[in-house]
Amino acid sequence: MDLLPxxxxxxxxxxxxxxxxVKLLRPLSTGLHRAWIIVLVVVIGLAGHVAVHRTVVTDxxxxxxxxxxxxxxxxxxxxxxxxxxxxxxxxxxxxxxAAAADPADAQGYLESRGLPSSIVQLTLVGADGxxxxxxxxxxxxxxxxxxxxxxxxxxxxxxxxxxxxxVPVLGRISGQWTIQFTKAFRxxxxxxxxxxxxxxxxxxxxxxxxxxxxxxxxxxALTGLDGVIRARSVTGxxxxxxxEVPLKSLQEQIxxxxxxxxAFVSPIDGVARVGWAQVLERHRLYLLVATPLVPRMGVVxxxxxxxxxxxxxxxxxxxxxxxxxxxxxxxxxxxxxQKAVAMANLTSLxxxxxxxxxxxxxxxxxxxxxxxxxxRKIETGTVAQPYLLAKLDRIEASxxxxxxxxxxARGIARRPGETxxxxxAAATRNGLVLVGQQLELAGIELVSRIExxxxxxxxxxxxxxxxxxxxxxARDAILAHHPVSRRVTIACFADRGSACIVVxxxxxxxxxxxxSKIFEPFFTTKEAGKGTGIGLSSALEIIRGASGxxxxxxxxxxxxxxxxxxxxxxxx
Numbered sequence: 112m113d114l115l116p117x118x119x120x121x122x123x124x125x126x127x128x129x130x131x132x133v134k135l136l137r138p139l140s141t142g143l144h145r146a147w148i149i150v151l152v153v154v155i156g157l158a159g160h161v162a163v164h165r166t167v168v169t170d171x172x173x174x175x176x177x178x179x180x181x182x183x184x185x186x187x188x189x190x191x192x193x194x195x196x197x198x199x200x201x202x203x204x205x206x207x208x209a210a211a212a213d214p215a216d217a218q219g220y221l222e223s224r225g226l227p228s229s230i231v232q233l234t235l236v237g238a239d240g241x242x243x244x245x246x247x248x249x250x251x252x253x254x255x256x257x258x259x260x261x262x263x264x265x266x267x268x269x270x271x272x273x274x275x276x277x278v279p280v281l282g283r284i285s286g287q288w289t290i291q292f293t294k295a296f297r298x299x300x301x302x303x304x305x306x307x308x309x310x311x312x313x314x315x316x317x318x319x320x321x322x323x324x325x326x327x328x329x330x331x332a333l334t335g336l337d338g339v340i341r342a343r344s345v346t347g348x349x350x351x352x353x354x355e356v357p358l359k360s361l362q363e364q365i366x367x368x369x370x371x372x373x374a375f376v377s378p379i380d381g382v383a384r385v386g387w388a389q390v391l392e393r394h395r396l397y398l399l400v401a402t403p404l405v406p407r408m409g410v411v412x413x414x415x416x417x418x419x420x421x422x423x424x425x426x427x428x429x430x431x432x433x434x435x436x437x438x439x440x441x442x443x444x445x446x447x448x449q450k451a452v453a454m455a456n457l458t459s460l461x462x463x464x465x466x467x468x469x470x471x472x473x474x475x476x477x478x479x480x481x482x483x484x485x486x487r488k489i490e491t492g493t494v495a496q497p498y499l500l501a502k503l504d505r506i507e508a509s510x511x512x513x514x515x516x517x518x519x520a521r522g523i524a525r526r527p528g529e530t531x532x533x534x535x536a537a538a539t540r541n542g543l544v545l546v547g548q549q550l551e552l553a554g555i556e557l558v559s560r561i562e563x564x565x566x567x568x569x570x571x572x573x574x575x576x577x578x579x580x581x582x583x584x585a586r587d588a589i590l591a592h593h594p595v596s597r598r599v600t601i602a603c604f605a606d607r608g609s610a611c612i613v614v615x616x617x618x619x620x621x622x623x624x625x626x627s628k629i630f631e632p633f634f635t636t637k638e639a640g641k642g643t644g645i646g647l648s649s650a651l652e653i654i655r656g657a658s659g660x661x662x663x664x665x666x667x668x669x670x671x672x673x674x675x676x677x678x679x680x681x682x683x
Contacts, residue, residue: 588618
């Protein structure tokens with residue numbers, strides 16, 4: 112098939128696109144209207160300014176408190192798991208130390224005991240407050256009677272089976288800052304036999320707290336109800352531990368009310384923060400998570416919002432009515448176009464149903480015949496492997512043919528308004544698969560020439576709908592005209608940055624008097640019940656949506672429809 116004439120016709124398409132005139136309202140120009148606009152803008156600007164100042168602080172506080180509450184709850188659960196794991200380790204160690212015959216056995220066991228990296232050492236302290244053994248090796252006994260975590264057990268200030276968590280101290284054996292987890296163990300008569308000390312690295316808590324993605328200046332602090340900070344991490348600042356809480360009123364508020372949302376100004380850096388305090392009653396600790404208020408509130412943003420409210424009010428006051436009517440007309444036109452595309456899809460599906468039934472019927476008949484032959488062979492016991500494989504291959508090929516037909520038909524049912532791209536050559540082939548059988552059944556010769564093209568900015572289902580509409584219109588025109596030569600010609604080729612699809616028939620052409628009306632919605636020359644009048648109008652909407660064009664002309668004893676669609680622009 113010679114494509115040269117089609118290339119020239121496609122390249123020569125230079126018709127101007129139709130435009131729908133939109134009547135705009137005249138601008139408001141009287142002095143009274145201008146005065147009202149100014150008053151309205153001032154009122155909106157001032158009202159927005161005051162409203163933002165009154166509501167943003169509350170909203171930001173609620174947002175920060177909610178985030179801090181979730182973080183504090185997570186960290187509290189993490190600490191509980193850590194404390195439980197340390198206590199379980201200590202309980203197991205106490206049971207084993209109770210069986211030790213002398214200090215040397217205890218020393219050997221502690222040295223051989225495997226410890227997690229967060230526990231610096233395990234130390235056994237006697238009832239007299241002097242060290243007996245350490246997991247770091249044999250050391251000279253050290254007097255720890257001045258340490259709180261030893262005195263609470265020696266002086267009987269704590270229930271014998273309760274674990275105590277100390278303030279951070281500098282270890283006299285390890286030389287590191289650690290938090291002491293201590294637990295007493297007693298003899299059969301309840302007398303104090305000693306204290307087991309697990310020295311937990313403060314840095315482990317600080318490293319965990321520093322991993323949370325929080326605002327600059329946000330803090331996480333593990334603090335005791337005794338007012339001493341165990342570990343405190345501030346985003347963008349130095350970590351601290353082992354110091355007293357600088358804000359006594361906050362400490363008293365947490366002791367008095369328990370778990371709660373808090374708001375305070377730090378006396379250390381003068382930063383106002385909002386957050387959440389999660390109390391750990393069993394360990395007499397609380398976790399404080401707080402975030403600076405001012406950066407979140409965005410003082411500059413408040414004034415920008417007030418300005419944009421002022422500017423938006425001015426624009427809306429001057430153009431609200433105009434924009435409303437323009438938007439309404441555009442929405443109506445868009446809705447009409449989308450409905451037309453959807454109806455065209457349904458019409459196309461109806462057109463191809465008959466062809467699909469025949470296309471699917473043929474492979475189904477083949478499958479049934481093959482199965483019948485196999486059953487007879489099996490019943491007589493004369494089936495051979497090559498014969499069986501041949502029949503199975505034939506059944507598989509027929510099933511694959513049915514699958515291809517159904518997949519092609521399913522693509523037509525996709526929703527209109529899709530913005531993806533497609534291969535016009537593939538869309539043309541799909542259209543031929545669905546309509547070709549109808550043309551054959553009608554005794555119409557189909558001539559096709561499809562060349563590779565780049566992608567166009569149309570959904571494949573939309574372009575296939577257009578092609579099916581053109582092919583079925585050509586078929587109907589031929590059947591109505593009864594020409595001697597029944598032929599439909601379709602070509603797809605590339606032409607200077609665009610894809611061109613040409614459909615030509617021998618159906619008598621389009622009369623000149625109606626040529627300008629055939630793309631109008633619901634215009635049809637077919638008999639009642641045989642045409643909806645939406646096929647060409649929806650095709651025009653689809654092609655224009657991709658910045659393309661449709662041209663129609665009479666050639667010879669038929670009509671030629673030419674689609675020209677610019678290629679899709681490459682993504683950035």
